[in-house]
Amino acid sequence: MGENNKVRTRFAPSPTGSLHVGGLRTAVYAYALGKHENGDFILRIEDTDKAREVKDAKEKIVEILKTFGLTWEEYYVQSERVASEIYKKAALKLVTDGHAFYCQCKPKNAKSEGFSKEVRDPCRDMGLTSGAIKLKVPRGEEISYTDYILEKEITWSTDDVYDTTLLKSDGFPTYHLGVVVDDYDMRITHVLRGHDWLPSTPVHLLVYKYLGYDRPEIGHLTDILDPDGGKLSKRKGATSCEALLSEGYLPEAILNFVILLGWAPKDNREMFTLSEFVKVFDRSGFQKSNPVFNRDKLDWFNGEYIRKLDTDRLETLIFDFYDKKYPKDLITKVTPLIKDRITKLSEFESLAGFLASQPDVDKALLGKNYKIHLEEAMKTLSQIEDWKLENINNALMKLIKSSNFKTGDFFMDLRIAVTGSKVTPPINESIVILGKHEALARIEQVVWT
DSSP: OOGGGOOEEEEOOOSSSSOBHHHHHHHHHHHHHHHHTTOEEEEEEOOOOGGGOOTTHHHHHHHHHHHTTOOOSEEEEGGGGGGGTHHHHHHHHHHHTTSEEEEOSOOOOHHHHOOOOOSSOTTTTSOOOSSEEEEOOOSSOEEEEEETTTTEEEEEEGGGSOOOEEEOTTSOBOHHHHHHHHHHHTTOOEEEEEGGGGGGHHHHHHHHHHHTOOOOEEEEEOOOBOTTSSBOOTTOGGGBHHHHHHTTOOHHHHHHHHHTSSBOOTTOOOOOOHHHHHHHOOGGGBOSSOOBOOHHHHHHHHHHHHHHSOHHHHHHHHHHHTTTOSOHHHHHHHHHHHTTTOSSTTHHHHHHGGGTSOOOOOGGGSOTTHHHHHHHHHHHHHTOSSOOHHHHHHHHHHHHHHHTOOHHHHHHHHHHHHHSSSSOSOHHHHHHHHOHHHHHHHHHHHHHO
8 A cells, every 4th residue: 555545543532531431442443443554543632622621631641542552653732733823724715715704603601501503603694804713504405425334325414514613713723623624634544433423524524625625534433332321421430441440450451342342353252452453453343233331341351361461460460559558478479369360450459458457357247156166266276386278278177077067167257257258369378378376366356256
């Protein structure tokens, strides 16, 4: 493919909050679409809506994308391009050619005042020479395009398309002008967007047409649905990438999960690294039905990726996740015991936090014979001189047999007395790590209080 026909894709987030899983999905699909064709992937921060911009959001977007391995050939910040007057020149050309007009109406706050129901702006035929610049949408025409993801032609009547603001009175472009000018200037060949942006497409098609630009291929992705119904909302913090990472999900697992929220391979394969996804990427894999954000499936992916890790690597991740809260040597001892059962890094505390501090024990969890179980366990454990797993195993199994205890009931009472929980790493291995003095002290505390 020649340089002039090179596939160039982009991810163009606005710094108005944390990166949502829907945004990550758009980014990874655009990345794969470009890289699969040996093309370029571009990051463009669309930050011209200064009123909605969140402090440090630009930097966090960059950091998060790097965390997921999504690197780019070119990086742009839209507000930094305003001084070149690239947007102003485009808007003035539209005015000169009769496709846009000046408007001096006070901008409405859609949240507090609602959206205008007037499709045609009252200033469009007033011949004003200053103010915001709006698109002069023609009457009685049809405008259409073929969506390369939805694989169908979509048509609008221009009578239903609003006279949309393109350049604000402060000289900053709105999304509708900025996205068209930048995609053309950056030679973007394929635009990939969320389905919620579909209603703005006719505006963009008109701007492309009136500026004389060749337009890129345009494709719209499915909506990600909430399990409780409706579209997955950005306002649900737990579905931001930052929130998922803070819960202890691995970047590789999140990315793999997100890849399959709207795209399916031909062979029903489920596990993909980023490079593997790029290699097998096929546009025909985009799905038409809306996927559901299934947290259980994400947990499954995360567990699979945790078990693929070298134990040393998992230990380091747990140590860093808890910001040195737990001693490294304790994590080193415990990790092999929990690696096959942990789903998220955040579960280390619930599974093994008892090893670092004495837990509260709810006696309601104990069995009816707990006192005799624990008294006999204390006697047996106190007699072990060489505190090793093999010796503890042998001594306790001998006790169970000679006392005719039920094995499951005995070990459950012992587990709860020592750990405060029914779900922990193997109890005898945990007792070894705790040490003889601490283990006996915990059992005694439950027996005599």
